[in-house]
Amino acid sequence: MNLSNDKGSMSTASSSVVSDKFPAGLRVLVVDDDPTCLKILEKMLRTCYYDVTKSNRAEHALDMLRDKRKVFDIVISDVHMPDMDGFKLLEQVGLEMDLPVIMMSADDSKSVVMKGVTHGACDYLIKPVRIEALKNIWQHVVRKKKNEWRELEQSGSVDEGDRLQKPSEDVDYSSSANEGNWRSSKRRKDEEEEADDRDDSSTLKKPRVVWSVELHQQFVAAVNQLGIDKAVPKKILELMNVPGLTRENVASHLQKYRLYLRRLSGVSQHQGNSFMSSQEATYGPLSSLNGLDLQTLAAAGQIPAQSLATLQAAGLSRPTAKSGIPMPLVDQRNLFSFENAKLRFGEGQPQHMSSGKQMNLLHGIPTSMEPKQLVNLHHSAQSLGGMNMQVGAHGGHSGQSSSLLMQMAQPQARGQILNEPAGGQVPRLPTSTGQPILSNGISGGVLARNGIGENGRGTGYNPVSQTSSMLNFPLNHTAELPGNSFPLGSTPGISNLPSKGGYQEDANSDIKGSAGFIASYDIFNDLQQHKSNGWELQNVGLTFDASQHSNSLQSNIAVAPSVLINQAYSSSQRSGQSSNASVTGKAIFSVGEGTEHGNGQNVGQHQHLTNLLGDNSMRVKTERDASFQPALFPQHFGQEDLMSAILKQQDGIGPAENEFDFDEYPLDNIPV
Amino acid sequence: MERNQLRRQLAVMRQSLFDQGFLDEQFIQLEELQDDANPNFVEEIVTLEKSPLDFNKLDSYMHHIGAKKVKAESTHFREYCKAGNAEGCLRTFQQLKKEYTTLKKKLEAYFQMARQAGPKEIAGRSK
Secondary structure (H helix, E strand, O other), X not given: OOOOOOXXXXXXXXXXXXXXXXXXXXXXXXXXXXXXXXXXXXXXXHHOOOEEEEEOOHHXXXXXXXXXXXXXXXXXXXXXXXXXXXXXXXXXXXXXXXXXXXXXXXXXXXXXXXXXXXXXXXXXXXXXXXXXXXXXXXXXXXXXXXXXXXXXXXXXXXXXXXXXXXXXXXXXXXXXHHHHHHHHHHHHHHHHHHOOOOHHHHOOOOOOOOOOHHHHHHHHHHHHHHXXXXXXXXXXXXXXXXXXXXXXXXXXXXXXXXXXXXXXXXXXXXXXXXXXXXXXXXXXXXXXXXXXXXXXXXXXXXXXXXXXXXXXXXXXXXXXXXXXXXXXXXXXXXXXXXHHHHOHHHHHHHHHHOOHHHHHHHHXXXXXXXXXXXXXXHHHHHHHOHHHHHXXXXXXXXXXXXXXXXXXXXXXXXXXXXXXXXXXXXXXXXXXXXXXXXXXXXXHHHHHHHHHHHOOOOOXXXXXXXXXXHHHHHHHOOOXXXXXXXXXXXXXXXXHHHHHOHHHHHOOOHHHHHHHHHHHHHHHHHHHHHHHHOOOXXXXXXXXXXXXXXXXXXXXXXXXXXHHHXXXXXXXXXXXXXXXXXXXXXXXXXXXXXOHHHHXXXXXXXXXXXXXXXXXXXXXXXXXXXXXOOOOOOOOOOHHHHHHHHHHHOOOOOOXXXXXXXXXXXXXXXXX | OHHHHHHHHHHHHHHHXXXXXXXXXXXXXXXXXOOOOOOOHXXXXXXXXXXXXXXXXXXXXXXXXXXXXXXXXXXXXXXXXXXXXXXXXXXXXXXXXXXXXXXXXHHHHHHHHHHHHOHHHHHOOOO
């Protein structure tokens, strides 16, 4: 908050509370696509003597918020809007402007309200909104300011220890938002503890920092560079090297970012990834994936210990792991991890992972993605939410690594946070290998998706892009993976799926993300084609249907969407036809992902697939991506089936033909 | 006084709308928002709601203005549609349309009278 708030008649909002006229003059921005509701709210707010600005389009609202000439104290937004998901807007505002946001909806179901909480809304109003509810919204403004102060003070000259304790006690959490605040203050404390650099905190009064896209990108780059676990505000600050930025700014932003990542990986929780909790949000899914994969792989005996290790490392998405991992594996793993994280396979995977084959594939496929990349992707994916889309999109379309890379770079722009890391990472991806391409492609696609899914997280993109690149590679490297072609091409398909189904909710823009997925589809397509490979997409399809049955598939096909993709990959590899793969890939993505999370998983899944494919052992692990709504896949397992399944998973998007006919992306770009 | 009479009539009409379940508390909320600056606020809102005749979304719109019955009908309609029950869908749609037009007519009459009676009168519930 700008202490020196000068806007509006009452700067009380921004400054310490309270002027005798407060809360009159509170600057409220209302966003709702329903004009009637907007009008009513405006009237009500004016009756409360608030300063109201209304907008019926989220993008327009964001523009206004970003406009430095306009200052707002609080934002009220509807959940369901046609041009942008309310939660996405919520995240953006939280990350960029750090304003309190109140969500509204006629929908009062617990899940939606919970979603509001997890995305950082400071309150949730049920429509029709009563004026009494609006009369008190000023409390959120005050509370937030208070917390910020506390944060500043804590990191400032005051004894850290004492300060840390204080906020929690003093905070007067009177609303549900308190929990969030509580958590953040707690976290803040932790961060405070780690960073003892107080030099910049001496100034208590700090103007509020606006986290622009570039700044956020820098932040994410720094975080990725350090590794999410090791990313402490002090080091991040140093890496970012932004004059005027304080450790506290970074600390609070990091808090939010972590929440964001957690949320991303939280999706995979459905799958029952216990990992998630254990690891950082980002890694959560990954670990699960890795764990699964590794297990399965190990079981299969296919996976070389090393691979496992790397995978595990990858799964954990620890950058450190990267180094030791053999490329193929590593990449694979990363992909998986991403996928895991992103995809909701979580559950499905473990089961499927039994297919050591997958590992093998991984192994065989020199994934171009370095673990780090994957991790990054992961990160990106997670954070990117929005970015993913882009990446995905790119991946899908380009079908070529280059395009992917490009795309990856592109996404950056998208999510605001696209963050450079993505860009940086991208280059890395292409480096390698063709083989993993498939997997990479998938992962890329997936990641991309993930990135997008997150929408707005933006920061995570990088990883995503990487994945994309990865995807591209596989695709490009047809040499290695016959099926490579699909990933890229398929990505669009994938994106389609996701966008169709689940993603839509998170980010319609996720379509791009699907691009990444598309790759997966390609894989599937390939699978279809390669039915002979033994993959039987059918299995895959089955797996999906079974949602948990993954094992029903011939080989340990993990149902998880990613698996499907893998299968697809396998098939593609075998027959070199990527077309099928792409379809499946997509399906997988879409399936798993209703939201970005799913994508992540998919990616991971795909990774597996690709990896598996790489092996050509085609042991498709039909992991069922639990996350993907099971039973998405229709009985027919052919590509079409797979696709449909995937599509269905997407929330009943409706079976999509194998070829991605998704409106958006020309999936068949990927030369198989 | 003519005015008084009108107002009384208005009040009666208003009350009956509530009694018959056409309107609910939300409408009252809207009325409360109405003031000198926006004497016809409620009418404006209601008119706004009338324009998008997207029956699918009608239930969410209707709750904004407190149109109880129409809202209930539109919810039914949507449910049937979701369930894919064509017959039920058609049936409820007819019902919904009926309710909607009824309400529309009634509200139009109400607002017209309200305008005649003078803005202040409308806002008061006490009448």
